Every structure is written in structure tokens, then in C-alpha cells.
Amino acid sequence: MKKRISHIISYILICLLLAVGFLGWGPTETISHRAVAYGERQEAREAVQNSYRPDNLIRFHVVANSDSERDQLLKYAVRDEILKEVSPKLARSASLAESREILKSMDDELLNIAKRVVREWGFDYPVSLEYGVFPFPAKSYGNIVLPGGNYEAVTIKIGRGHGANWWCILFPPICFVNVEEATDVPVDGKEAVKLDTAAEKLERKQQFCFFFERFFK
Numbered sequence: 001m002k003k004r005i006s007h008i009i010s011y012i013l014i015c016l017l018l019a020v021g022f023l024g025w026g027p028t029e030t031i032s033h034r035a036v037a038y039g040e041r042q043e044a045r046e047a048v049q050n051s052y053r054p055d056n057l058i059r060f061h062v063v064a065n066s067d068s069e070r071d072q073l074l075k076y077a078v079r080d081e082i083l084k085e086v087s088p089k090l091a092r093s094a095s096l097a098e099s100r101e102i103l104k105s106m107d108d109e110l111l112n113i114a115k116r117v118v119r120e121w122g123f124d125y126p127v128s129l130e131y132g133v134f135p136f137p138a139k140s141y142g143n144i145v146l147p148g149g150n151y152e153a154v155t156i157k158i159g160r161g162h163g164a165n166w167w168c169i170l171f172p173p174i175c176f177v178n179v180e181e182a183t184d185v186p187v188d189g190k191e192a193v194k195l196d197t198a199a200e201k202l203e204r205k206q207q208f209c210f211f212f213e214r215f216f217k
Contacts, residue, residue, distance in 0.1 A: 057170075058153065058169070059168070060083075060154050060155075060167060060168050061153055061154070061156070061165050062078055062079045062156045062158070062167075063163065064158055064159075064162075064163030064164060064165065064166075065125050065158045065159030066159070066163045067162075067163045067164055068163075071159070072164065074117070075158060075165075075166055077117050078113075078114045081116075082156070086110070086170070087173075090170060090171060090173050091173060099173075100171075110156070111127065114158070118158060123159075125158050127156065127157070127158055127159075128156070129157075131155075132153070133150050133152050134150065134153050134155065135150050136148065139167075144169075154170065
């Protein structure tokens with residue numbers, strides 16, 4: 001009985017220590033270490049943010065004919081086909097200027113793709129494509145906040161263009177990754193730091209506690 005009580009107490013203490021360690025509280029992490037880690041996280045955030053400014057990126061917008069369910073689904077179908085075509089080409093681009101030339105050379109091709117998708121869906125909407133500099137309000141894209149201003153962009157308008165638009169960033173190419181992982185895009189040749197969330201840390205702590213609970217039963 002005493003031995004089992006001792007095991008239970010050990011289990012509780014281990015879980016408490018894991019909670020302290022994994023969540024970044026207490027003696028397992030010194031003040032100086034926390035300060036260094038915080039500084040590194042801040043630098044990573046600033047590097048990512050500085051890489052997405054009006055003067056160094058290209059946006060992509062697809063504007064739906066209306067907000068009806070059918071028109072919105074059509075918008076996404078056009079988006080998918082366009083990104084499927086430009087993704088492999090822009091993935092090899094090393095600069096804003098190179099990406100700009102690639103996109104300009106594909107104007108007619110991308111417009112024809114959009115028109116084809118619209119026809120395949122049984123619509124006769126007119127489709128237009130514009131490449132230029134347009135004013136946009138401040139927007140957030142995953143963990144990135146884009147200030148309001150004039151941005152270079154490729155814009156495809158379907159029909160009247162009265163519906164909600166879908167947008168992403170073509171260069172640097174984060175249209176092709178999950179929005180939640182936007183901070184993993186390389187910045188100045190370095191991988192941006194991916195920060196663990198408190199939920200992920202808590203989950204790891206719970207997994208350790210589960211292991212020890214099973215072990216001591």
C-alpha cells in the first residue's frame with residue numbers, strides 16, 4: 001500500500017514538473033533564457049512582417065460574380081485551376097522581378113483557364129484579368145498583417161464582380177501553403193521560427209502524464 005502511494009505521489013510530482021517545464025514556467029527555464037528566447041521570437045516575427053510589405057510582394061485576387069453559393073463555388077474552382085498552373089513556375093522564382101515577368105508572360109494563359117472553368121460550370125459570365133497596382137485596405141493573412149496601401153496584384157473578375165473575393169500572396173509564394181503555417185516561409189534565406197502554442201505544449205504534457213499513469217498502475 002505504501003509503495004503504491006509512493007508511486008502515485010511520484011506520478012503527481014512528475015506531471016507537475018512537466019507542466020512547469022513544457023509551459024515555460026518556473027525554475028526549468030532561467031530568466032536570461034526566457035529573455036533570449038523572447039528576443040529570438042520577436043526577431044523572427046519582425047523578419048516575417050518586414051518581408052511582406054506593399055513594395056515587395058504580389059497579391060492574387062479572384063472576385064466572384066455574386067455571393068450566391070454557386071458563384072462562390074465557381075470562384076474557388078477558378079482559383080484552384082489558376083494556382084495549379086502558376087504554382088510550379090513561381091516556386092522556382094527567386095525574386096519579385098522574376099515572379100512579375102512570369103506572371104505577365106502568363107496573362108493570356110491564366111485568363112483562358114478562368115474562362116474555360118466558367119464555361120465548364122455552365123455559365124456565360126464574362127471574365128477579365130488585370131495585372132497592376134491597386135489600393136487595398138489593411139488585411140491579415142494567417143499570422144501576417146498587411147498594412148493598407150497600393151499593392152501589385154493579379155485580379156481575376158468573374159461576371160459582375162459583386163461577390164466576395166478570395167485572395168492570397170503569390171510572391172513570396174505562400175498561396176501554396178496552409179495559412180496557419182505562413183510563418184514557416186523562408187525569410188532572407190532562413191527558415192522563420194515556428195512557435196509552439198500553449199495548446200501544443202499542454203497536449204505534450206498530458207501525453208507524458210498518461211504514460212506515467214499507465215506505467216504506475
